[in-house]
Amino acid sequence: MDRVNEILRNIGKKCTEQRKLILQTLFELAKPVSADEVYEYLSETNKVGRTTVYRTLELFERKKLVRRIIFKDGIIRYESTHLKHHHHLICLSCGEVIPLEHCAIASLDGSVIEDADFLVTEHFLELYGYCKKCRGGK
Amino acid sequence: MDRVNEILRNIGKKCTEQRKLILQTLFELAKPVSADEVYEYLSETNKVGRTTVYRTLELFERKKLVRRIIFKDGIIRYESTHLKHHHHLICLSCGEVIPLEHCAIASLDGSVIEDADFLVTEHFLELYGYCKKCRGGK
DNA sequence: TATCTAAATGAAATTTAGTTTCATTTAAAA
DNA sequence: TTTTAAATGAAACTAAATTTCATTTAGATA
Ligand SMILES: [Mn+2]
Ligand SMILES: [Mn+2]
Ligand SMILES: [Zn+2]
Ligand SMILES: [Zn+2]
Numbered sequence: 001m002d003r004v005n006e007i008l009r010n011i012g013k014k015c016t017e018q019r020k021l022i023l024q025t026l027f028e029l030a031k032p033v034s035a036d037e038v039y040e041y042l043s044e045t046n047k048v049g050r051t052t053v054y055r056t057l058e059l060f061e062r063k064k065l066v067r068r069i070i071f072k073d074g075i076i077r078y079e080s081t082h083l084k085h086h087h088h089l090i091c092l093s094c095g096e097v098i099p100l101e102h103c104a105i106a107s108l109d110g111s112v113i114e115d116a117d118f119l120v121t122e123h124f125l126e127l128y129g130y131c132k133k134c135r136g137g138k
Numbered sequence: 139m140d141r142v143n144e145i146l147r148n149i150g151k152k153c154t155e156q157r158k159l160i161l162q163t164l165f166e167l168a169k170p171v172s173a174d175e176v177y178e179y180l181s182e183t184n185k186v187g188r189t190t191v192y193r194t195l196e197l198f199e200r201k202k203l204v205r206r207i208i209f210k211d212g213i214i215r216y217e218s219t220h221l222k223h224h225h226h227l228i229c230l231s232c233g234e235v236i237p238l239e240h241c242a243i244a245s246l247d248g249s250v251i252e253d254a255d256f257l258v259t260e261h262f263l264e265l266y267g268y269c270k271k272c273r274g275g276k
Numbered sequence: 277t278a279t280c281t282a283a284a285t286g287a288a289a290t291t292t293a294g295t296t297t298c299a300t301t302t303a304a305a306a
Numbered sequence: 307t308t309t310t311a312a313a314t315g316a317a318a319c320t321a322a323a324t325t326t327c328a329t330t331t332a333g334a335t336a
Contacts, residue, residue, distance in 0.1 A: 014303050014312060036293080049315040054294065056313095072262065074212045074322095075293075089256045098254050105243070108265060116236050117270040118227045124210065125263040127246060132255035152283060152332050174322080187286040192323065194284095212293090213322075279336075290325065301314070306307100 011063040018048045022056045023065065023080075031097050032069045032077035032088070071126060087125045093134035100127070149201040156186045160194045161203065161218075169235050170207045170215035170226070209264060225263045231272035238265070 004023050008015040025038050033041075039053045057078050060066040066078040071090060085106065089098040108120050142161050146153040163176050171179075177191045195216050198204040204216040209228055223244065227236040246258050 016303070016313065018314075034293090051295085051315055051317095052313080068210070070208055070210055070212055072206065072208055074208050074214055076212055089251060089254055089258070091256075092259070098256060100251070101253075105263075113227060113238070113265075115239075116227055118229070118236060118265075118267055119273060120227070120265045120267040121230070122266045123263065124266075125243075125261065127251075127256075127258045127261045129256055129258040129260070135257060154284065154332070156285075172322090189286055189288095189324085190284080277336100280334085281331100282334100283330105283332080285328105285330070287328095288326085290323105292321100292323080294320080294322100296319070297317085299314105299316095301312105302310105303312080304310100306309075 007065065011065070013059065013063075018052050019056055019059075021048055022053060023060070026060075026066060026078065026080040027082065030080065030083065031099070032071070032079040034075050034077050037077075069126075070124070072128070087127065089127050089129065089131070091131040091134055092128050093130055096131050096133075098131065145203065149203070151197065151201075156190050157194055157197075159186055160191060161198070164198075164204060164216065164218040165220065168218065168221065169237070170209070170217040172213050172215050175215075207262070207264075210266065225265065227265050227267065227269070229269040229272055230266050231268055234269050234271075236269065 004020050004027070005015060007023065008019055013019070021042055022038060025041055026033070029037075029041070035050075035054045035057055038057070039048065039050050042048045042053070057066060061068055061078065064081055067081055069077045069079055069088075071077065071088075083099070085103055087100045087103060089100060090096070091098075103125075105123060105125065108123055110120070112119050142158050142165070143153060145161065146157055151157070159180055160176060163179055164171070167175075167179070173188070173192045173195055176195070177186065177188050180186045180191070195204060199206055199216065202219055205219055207215045207217055207226075209215065209226075221237070223241055225238045225241060227238060228234070229236075241263075243261060243263065246261055248258070250257050
């Protein structure tokens with residue numbers, strides 16, 4: 001929790017109970033989560049309003065505490081940036097999300113695609129398929 | 139237009155005026171377009187309802203006539219599958235979408251990620267950055 | 277060709293994810 | 307402690323997408 005306090009102090013914004021709870025949640029869940037998932041997670045103790053969750057995640061994105069990720073369902077999810085740039089395996093059957101350690105195409109960022117004379121600054125790659133459990137013995 | 143007729147006959151569904159217009163539109167635009175973009179494009183001649191556009195694009199997706207693509211804005215877009223699997227350069231300044239001819243990671247599909255024992259069946263990759271025009275001389 | 281009917285359409289209502297408004301509360305500066 | 311700009315959250319709103327259901331139609335059948 002000290003860590004959370006320090007991070008919030010560093011972004012030059014008020015260190016509120018809600019922001020601490022949301023940031024703590026992102027650390028705990030350590031995978032891409034939607035605003036509603038964060039809200040539900042916290043609503044057991046019911047300390048944070050839905051609007052505040054949305055606004056706080058946007059703030060955290062601007063301050064680079066989280067990155068925004070969109071899977072094929074189109075829902076906006078956020079993941080803590082304390083995990084470095086990576087991609088995911090997403091099971092089409094059970095929805096499990098498995099982080100991939102290595103990014104084989106990280107060298108793309110900052111490079112220029114010659115044919116199109118296009119400067120690449122970021123990329124999104126997600127892999128879909130079937131996890132061990134869902135494939136049974138196969 | 140004969141081509142459009144033939145394709146629709148092949149999917150075993152009624153060959154309606156609306157379906158022909160929507161499929162024709164996807165061929166003409168030849169880039170990822172949202173349901174509303176298709177609707178707007180056709181609303182000059184006002185022959186197709188908004189609901190029908192949404193439903194028809196879903197039908198086309200099930201029949202593999204189009205693929206669903208999501209950029210970072212979260213809006214669902216569709217692109218005709220007569221263009222083979224590829225990715226895009228998307229300009230963060232002007233929004234231009236440039237198709238990339240080659241997919242360097244096509245070999246991923248059908249392969250198993252060993253560490254996770256995960257069978258990859260499809261992947262989504264989109265590159266963001268700045269096009270020639272938007273970078274000026276740079 | 278005329279008749280029939282399941283499939284398709286589209287206006288309107290509804291849902292869902294996300295955003296805006298604004299009165300109230302609060303962190304933290306003075 | 308007092309002050310105040312920043313933050314919160316309930317409620318209203320928006321935009322994209324989906325559902326409902328009365329009407330229309332493609333195309334099979336007679
Ligand atoms: Mn991750
Ligand atoms: Mn394309
Ligand atoms: Zn990467
Ligand atoms: Zn699975």
